[in-house]
Amino acid sequence: MRSAEHRSRPRAGALAAAALAGAAGLVSAQTIAPPPASCDKPLYLTFDTGHMGVAPLVAEVLQRQQVRVTFFAADEKTQTGGDSLDNQWAPWWKARAAEGHAFASHTHSHAYWLADERTVEPRFRIRPSAGAFAGRTFTWTAAQYCESIQQAADRLAHVTGVKPLPLWRAPGGKTSPKLEQAAQACGYRHVGWSPAGFLGDELPSEKYPNDKLLAQALQRIRPGDVLLAHLGIWSRKDPWAPAVLEPLIVGLKAQGFCFRTLRDHPDYRAWIAAHP
Template sequence: MAPAKSLQLAFLLVATLAGATGAAAQTACEKPVYLTVDTGHMGVAPLFADVLKRQNVRVTFFAAAERTQTDGNSLDDHWAAWWKARAAEGNEFASHTYDHVYWRGDEKSVEPRFQVRPSMGALAGRQFTWTAAQYCENITKASDRLASVTGKKPLPLFRAPGGKTSPKLLAAAKACGYAHVGWSPAGFLGDELPSETYSNEKLLAQALDRIRPGDILLAHLGIWSRKDPWAPADLEPLIVGLKEKGFCFQTLRQHPDYKAWIAAHS
């Protein structure tokens, strides 16, 4: 082989190796954050999805059958194609309890029993006492529906509405295969707060200032009570701003606190 040809091949090899090393460095996530998204009225869902695709960000969705602006619920057939598209993009899914069931208290009983109040569905607004099995059934109902509409098995995780739990409730959920996921203090993005006193500008500045590596962030697919919607107004600026500060986005499948649990229960 001619010396010039050998030199050219050697240069190409070095360039290829350097490119591979650079790509690996770019994909390494040294400052991860975990954006989680709960269901809501779904009015911002299409725009939310557009931002995630444009920014190449994967999130973990926690879904309940919540009332929507399309006169149905967020897990009905109207939204099935939307959920399936999010699965195809590599997002993850988990239960938010099917009827968006709030824990209200523990019963004083030998077997775990809980005072609960669904905020959605036929029994919305009424308070009941449920056994651990009944609570687990409602977690599983949302998970099963997600599996049906996405074609992807949800993570063995759940988020209690409002983040309201007790040690007994968490133990009961774990016994039926679900670990609970809350959110970090700085990860509360404020989209449930009144826009009259918490403007999008204020919430964005606060998040960019306070979020730290490892934080679990919380947003929603539409909040009925907020007059000036947080998403998509703050969503893309937040993602861009965090990327500029060296943060990268991962799903809860990659979270160090949940990786082992997911591997053992998937």
């Protein structure tokens, strides 16, 4: 995925973040996990939020396999009728923080970028898929898009007690150089995924069965890849995680791979260090 260089976060945003940190007793994400052991074939498994139906299973597998991942969170509708960052799910997020996972924004309203507007000041055509305005199309300024990124990060900080990484992921991976530049100006670097890291859990299971996706991933994944999965996909009839997640982790470990969070990714370490 594309990414650009940064400017520092606006002062008002920094002050707000500092106030939140003080109020919530946040700790830096970098202090949660011990320094990683030597790892010659690292992989960076990431999860975006979804309907959360498989979230308990995902947590069990990750803990059993002692794998740490990075969660990109939006406040999405869940199978239980709430939202993925609401108080019902707060204990789940808090437990993941205690285990040493990392967290980053997926925009609060899961706001899809549709197009850059042809305006002097950056403006973007956006369609949220979560929240009160889901399904409607808007034109947002750079500041409005940054607000959605920051809102998800603030909520993550509240439910985990950990300061999220200064990273974000555009819903669907849909973005543009102008949008990424705007996000970097307010302190957030974009993270996509590697071509082989697209694990296919949002594809139709009739055409892409779980055994096919597992075999494909084990064959194609290479060291340094950023992998993408979700905490539940509404449209997939045969859920991916129960059938594929643990066999995939076990199979990749057998090939000599190890798992790290994006805190340790060489493309983002310096950015994270510069935005504590």
